[in-house]
Amino acid sequence: MTDATAPAAAPAPRPGHTAGSLLTLDKRTRARNAAEARFRLYGAIAVGIALVALVWLLISIMSGGLSAFRQTMITMPVYLPAEELDEAGNRNPAEMSRVTTLGYARVLDQALIALMAEQGIAIEGLSEDDASDIISQEAAAQLRNRVLANPDLVGTTVESEVLTNGRIDGYFKGRVTMASAELDSNVTPEQLRLADALRANGVLEKRINWAFLTMPDASDQRPEAAGLGVAILGSLYMMLVVLVLSVPIGVAASIYLEEFAPKNRFTDLIEVNIANLAAVPSIVFGILGLAIFINFAGLPQSAPVVGGLVLTLMTIPTIIIATRAALKAVPPSIRDAALGVGASKMQSVFHHVLPLAMPGILTGTIIGLAQALGETAPLLLIGMVAFVRNYPSAPPEGIFDPASALPVQVYNWTQRGDPAFVERASGAIIVLLVFLILMNAVAIILRRRFERRW
């Protein structure tokens, strides 16, 4: 067109055909590039929002929950007077058990008052009764258990770590302040000053709280003693049940459906229903479990076996879908190769297809299990929300004993009045998240190990 020698012959540029230099972008290219840049920006924004939400979630849980792993305790010598704890004088635990926790609470009170006298701590306006109230009621129960387990301690002085009550603990974690204590009927500023003095003398301090992971739940009045022991065991037992039932059933069902079943209307129907089953709200499975496993089959309430069965029902569709996808992803040439050398259908599946599908199956299974671990709603309906203080015994009998579960324990604690339980619930969420991260890590490791190229 710019060719001056052939002005008449120069044809008009065809539409959609660039006539200009390659060094300048035409309008169309500019518009396309702009669209691409916009799309990238949207993507980056979406990822950013997701990351911010995640970080926010983690920060709020960590800031609320990490303190649950440390607990305020008083370390002091406790004299165990024989005349009060063992009237008969024969160190027989059966007879000694007649002394209730009230008796041991008195012993602790005396020990604290003796400690204050020894260290010269005197708080104005603080009665002896009020002073001893900074000790948790649970501390007496713990001391009683310790003495009954070892009666020879009676008559001696033992060094004890004594739980303080939840308000004192809260004072050192920022929940309780002098100002709020003025208004609180459960704690007085004088008690807080006593705690400060004990802390200054080094007898009261925050220590790592293993009891949070090992001890059972405690009542509403004793948040300082509440632990996750029963819930962790219950969740573990349920996962065992889920693993033992759902993996063989799910994998076998998907192998059959994918490799052996005839493709007809009936199998199509099954396929659609499995997909639907994966989308059924979990609470519906809970009602089903209540009706079938408890009311009809007569299995015990609150037991991990029932929870495990309900979660198995929920997990099977997830496992089947993941396993079928993994089996489908195995190239058909491998099946042909196996059949071509005269392997039977089953040999071709078990020798060649299944090993190649293994990473996908394992990942799907572990994701299904992780989902089951965090499931709460169906467990509420089958009674796992009960207050359980006794540890279930070892499996297999233990799966029939009442237990709690981690997510239900979180739910349970968030329902309670004392603000100290908010910290406990956040701590329990951290424990749950740690378990989930561990399971996902296992999934990744197994995936790496089994992954093969073809």
Next chain:
Amino acid sequence: MNDMRLVERDVDATDIKIKARNVQVYYGASHAIKDVDVDILDKTVTAFIGPSGCGKSTFLRCLNRMNDTIDIARIEGQILLDGEDIYDKRVDPVQLRAKVGMVFQKPNPFPKSIYDNVAYGPKIHGLTRSKAELDEVVEKSLRRAALWGEVKDRLDKPGTGLSGGQQQRLCIARAVATSPEVLLMDEPCSALDPIATAQVEELIDELKQNFSVVIVTHSMQQAARVSQRTAFFHLGNLVEYGETGQIFTNPSDPRTESYITGRIG
């Protein structure tokens, strides 16, 4: 086609290994193979040629019942292997496939070691009694596939790590390890470069001393080079079947001639 050897070559074996009569194959409603009659000779290389979609691969897959794995495929007629109907109800396709081995278009070694690839067939058919015997079979099969020299020091390495041509020869070794009587090859060289193709063709020529080889190929030159007998398929019909030399030099059907001279296909 200009290979002078092909006219000199004559067919010495005359035993019929596979006899197909009135074979019809349907994929759902479409009629893929119509009325095919073929006699495949023992210790001979038979080539199936024809344009794409003419049914030559479909027919090949009938010979070891690989079409059974396709739900909508339906086969009628009779295919006799040594006089026995392979579509008889009493025949287990697994046992049949041990006798009629197959090599596929794309090299498809198992994602296992080279050794395990070759040893798999003998293992599942219980052909060997001891590890030493199995080692022997593996070595013999790899030698037959002209691969032994290249892989003997790395038998425990994955078979998928070999080059394309080596992989295809590994698949041939795997197929011959079960000592089949017939070896079906579905375009075995289509994924290979000319050098690897030459190696495989040489191999086919040697294999015919022990097996009856049926090869599907798109390349007429290849058919002319390796086969003694050639069958030309067109639109599901077997148009012409005869000695390779005669098909390529003096076809009796005009369609064969058009295909060979490149006018259709």
